[in-house]
Amino acid sequence: xxxxxxxxxxxxxxxxxxxxxxxxxxxxxxxxxxxxxxxxxxxxxxxxxxxxxxxxxxxxxxxxxxxxxxxxxxxxxxxxxxxxxxxxxxxxxxxxxxxxxxxxxxxxxxxxxxxxxxxxxxxxxxxxxxxxxxxxxxxxxxxxxxxxxxxxxxxxxxxxxxxxxxxxxxxxxxxxxxxxxxxxxxxxxxxxxxxxxxxxxxxxxxxxxxxxxxxxxxxxxxxxxxxxxxxxxxxxxxxxxxxxxxxxxxxxxxxxxxxxxxxxxxxxxxxxxxxxxxxxxxxxxxxxxxxxxxxxxxxxxxxxxxxxxxxxxxxxxxxxxxxxxxxxxxxxxxxxxx
Ligand SMILES: Cc1ncc(COP(=O)(O)O)c(C=O)c1O
Numbered sequence: 001x002x003x004x005x006x007x008x009x010x011x012x013x014x015x016x017x018x019x020x021x022x023x024x025x026x027x028x029x030x031x032x033x034x035x036x037x038x039x040x041x042x043x044x045x046x047x048x049x050x051x052x053x054x055x056x057x058x059x060x061x062x063x064x065x066x067x068x069x070x071x072x073x074x075x076x077x078x079x080x081x082x083x084x085x086x087x088x089x090x091x092x093x094x095x096x097x098x099x100x101x102x103x104x105x106x107x108x109x110x111x112x113x114x115x116x117x118x119x120x121x122x123x124x125x126x127x128x129x130x131x132x133x134x135x136x137x138x139x140x141x142x143x144x145x146x147x148x149x150x151x152x153x154x155x156x157x158x159x160x161x162x163x164x165x166x167x168x169x170x171x172x173x174x175x176x177x178x179x180x181x182x183x184x185x186x187x188x189x190x191x192x193x194x195x196x197x198x199x200x201x202x203x204x205x206x207x208x209x210x211x212x213x214x215x216x217x218x219x220x221x222x223x224x225x226x227x228x229x230x231x232x233x234x235x236x237x238x239x240x241x242x243x244x245x246x247x248x249x250x251x252x253x254x255x256x257x258x259x260x261x262x263x264x265x266x267x268x269x270x271x272x273x274x275x276x277x278x279x280x281x282x283x284x285x286x287x288x289x290x291x292x293x294x295x296x297x298x299x300x301x302x303x304x305x306x307x308x309x310x311x312x313x314x315x316x317x318x319x320x321x322x323x324x325x326x327x328x329x330x331x332x333x334x335x336x337x338x
Contacts, residue, residue, distance in 0.1 A: 003169045006166070009058045009060075012043065013042035021033040032315045038321050044084030048321035055169040055170055073097070073100040099126075108330070109329075113325050136160075172204045193304075194219070223267060223297075262296040270333070
């Protein structure tokens with residue numbers, strides 16, 4: 001409905017299940033916990049990027065593109081899924097991998113996502129910087145220029161904030177889907193918790209809820225930058241998305257909730273609450289979280305529950321955005337197991 005006017009490539013397995021986390025809810029004796037399984041979207045092992053890529057690739061095909069370019073960290077789920085999407089749509093694909101995480105072991109560079117990227121046969125370029133989003137985009141646009149000179153029609157999925165967030169439209173759709181599922185299961189969501197990185201997911205979901213007339217809090221745990229920078233980014237993207245779907249000015253700064261207490265020591269780096277959260281969900285529910293995004297968001301949710309942020313009767317939804325392939329790049333998680 002809100003997103004009908006945008007071109008969309010059919011890539012994601014949706015609707016994804018909304019499941020009750022029975023064991024975890026019982027163990028924590030707090031609010032009723034639910035999990036929205038966007039780790040089950042398909043596209044080479046799933047994740048939130050499938051919904052986002054439907055709109056980027058839709059736009060690319062509409063523009064007649066034959067080659068997709070994007071960038072991300074060495075263990076990027078976004079890059080893995082972009083390659084899968086391009087393969088499914090029979091497009092060429094070239095990717096840039098940034099050195100965003102220092103001090104990692106050999107598995108980080110070879111297992112999990114980089115393994116799958118190679119398996120799907122993408123052309124891989126390397127970028128020595130990890131914290132220079134505009135620089136990475138500049139490299140992508142220079143590759144695009146070279147391809148154009150060779151007669152190809154490249155389409156860049158950029159990383160920095162300077163471009164329209166087509167991917168967020170996928171999470172406007174997800175908001176509608178999730179509200180329908182809650183209605184069907186006869187409960188009202190009191191909050192949704194997620195990992196907030198590029199902010200495409202956060203902005204889309206928040207804007208989707210508000211466009212539907214719901215004031216559901218969307219609680220974002222930072223995985224990349226501190227809460228002031230992230231709040232600005234979420235607000236900017238949300239206003240862009242609102243504008244794109246015809247609801248200009250819909251989002252107020254007070255709608256944006258972010259917390260960076262689980263970000264330390266930085267993007268893609270482990271900390272004890274994250275490892276405990278990964279262990280807990282694996283052992284209590286058989287759910288696989290990831291070391292960069294969902295593990296930190298879950299650690300944040302567990303912390304909020306411990307600090308009695310929610311009351312017992314409330315319904316809290318954790319958005320599982322995927323990322324489990326990256327577990328194979330972090331074998332030391334097992335050494336740290338409690
Ligand atoms: C598994 C996973 N969860 C969450 C995120 C964050 O989503 P967004 O970049 O839309 O904020 C990402 C981003 O790469 C991801 O791979």
